[in-house]
Amino acid sequence: LDWLGADGSLDAPVDPADQADALAAVLDRLGVARIEAFVGASYGAMVGLQFAARHGGRLAKLVAISGAHRPHPYASAWRALQRQVVALGRTEGNVSHALSLARQWAMLSYRTPEEFARRFDEPAECVSGQVRTAAEDYLAHCGRRYAARWCSTAFLRLSESIDLQRVDPAAVTVPTTVVAVAEDRLVPLADLQALVEGLGGPARLRVLRSEFGHDAFLKEDAAIARLLRESLGEVA
Amino acid sequence: LDWLGADGSLDAPVDPADQADALAAVLDRLGVARIEAFVGASYGAMVGLQFAARHGGRLAKLVAISGAHRPHPYASAWRALQRQVVALGRTEGNVSHALSLARQWAMLSYRTPEEFARRFDEPAECVSGQVRTAAEDYLAHCGRRYAARWCSTAFLRLSESIDLQRVDPAAVTVPTTVVAVAEDRLVPLADLQALVEGLGGPARLRVLRSEFGHDAFLKEDAAIARLLRESLGEVA
Numbered sequence: 339l340d341w342l343g344a345d346g347s348l349d350a351p352v353d354p355a356d357q358a359d360a361l362a363a364v365l366d367r368l369g370v371a372r373i374e375a376f377v378g379a380s381y382g383a384m385v386g387l388q389f390a391a392r393h394g395g396r397l398a399k400l401v402a403i404s405g406a407h408r409p410h411p412y413a414s415a416w417r418a419l420q421r422q423v424v425a426l427g428r429t430e431g432n433v434s435h436a437l438s439l440a441r442q443w444a445m446l447s448y449r450t451p452e453e454f455a456r457r458f459d460e461p462a463e464c465v466s467g468q469v470r471t472a473a474e475d476y477l478a479h480c481g482r483r484y485a486a487r488w489c490s491t492a493f494l495r496l497s498e499s500i501d502l503q504r505v506d507p508a509a510v511t512v513p514t515t516v517v518a519v520a521e522d523r524l525v526p527l528a529d530l531q532a533l534v535e536g537l538g539g540p541a542r543l544r545v546l547r548s549e550f551g552h553d554a555f556l557k558e559d560a561a562i563a564r565l566l567r568e569s570l571g572e573v574a
Numbered sequence: 575l576d577w578l579g580a581d582g583s584l585d586a587p588v589d590p591a592d593q594a595d596a597l598a599a600v601l602d603r604l605g606v607a608r609i610e611a612f613v614g615a616s617y618g619a620m621v622g623l624q625f626a627a628r629h630g631g632r633l634a635k636l637v638a639i640s641g642a643h644r645p646h647p648y649a650s651a652w653r654a655l656q657r658q659v660v661a662l663g664r665t666e667g668n669v670s671h672a673l674s675l676a677r678q679w680a681m682l683s684y685r686t687p688e689e690f691a692r693r694f695d696e697p698a699e700c701v702s703g704q705v706r707t708a709a710e711d712y713l714a715h716c717g718r719r720y721a722a723r724w725c726s727t728a729f730l731r732l733s734e735s736i737d738l739q740r741v742d743p744a745a746v747t748v749p750t751t752v753v754a755v756a757e758d759r760l761v762p763l764a765d766l767q768a769l770v771e772g773l774g775g776p777a778r779l780r781v782l783r784s785e786f787g788h789d790a791f792l793k794e795d796a797a798i799a800r801l802l803r804e805s806l807g808e809v810a
Contacts, residue, residue: 412687415709451648469734473651498705
């Protein structure tokens, strides 16, 4: 089940609230009145908060990992520049390379200086008269892999969608666990603390440490599994 | 007196050591055997460290503000992507817009999330079917202003130059004051602490706090003036 807009066929702004309503419609279609838990990470956590706020009666508990009720202004500025890189490649007919570049910028927002210092601590080299820094091959690889699988419309509209996120925490009254990563530079701990303080129902905050920053939910399997067992234990 | 490469006429890698040697040659030409102090901020601090390491006998003291003996690997990755944005615009014939975009990315590295949260905390808006975030007008203004004054060759070669920085701190034996800004995400405090610990002569570290991050040396006039009076007091 993909997000609205993930196939690139929808070229219009998509609010995370639209995603939550679409999920509710899918549940209707499946004849599922109520679900035991919504577990979402990053954009999935944003949609989870919308689902809880808009369809709370259909949900028993929410686990929101590294996603907040609002985007941070600095992260929004970052994403806006990514979108402009794609727009530059679009108007100039080099969209795949531009999409790869935008993904590479995204990687810098997902990861941390600490990881880069550990993995890419080699001096820059001069190659064919140009300076090449240690992380470039890795980033280019990530960019190419992404550009081969995604189209620019999907990238632009889902990137915009993150910046449209706006949930009143008080409207979320289902029991909620918020998972934050202290090193996350995209979704800062302070924003998730503010979210938890404002939630309208039983709420708890769990804070992980990880040099993978925002990507911790993809990399720290053991810690995430522990948190899910703790949060969903009563479900199983 | 501009940096080598600042006018765009030099399309080759420029090491900060080259800048230091060029300054030494200028002093030769002026008949100045020895200078009382070298005060440099950001790239100027990098060149100052090179000057002290390579021409220490001609220098009585160094003040290095927000510039280190080496680039941080994460900051190098960031600059490498800026250069790729310019390269994209160059091959596609839209170099001024690409240079503006690269500058906007640079602004994100100079400033802090704290400043953006204070100044640009408005919800994103939909304008002509596209999402526009609160900081975009400001960033575009900064980018255009920069692109009107700089050419892409100067940008690329001076950006590369930062990534070529490499000084052995032990080779700097003149009395040195290093000024760090705790919020600087481009030149992290930890790197300047390592620099001070490794310096070969009398050394001291002064740490400022500023929501302007790496740009504090341009914005915190009073604090910088205080530090310069303290560091250079015996000169006057």
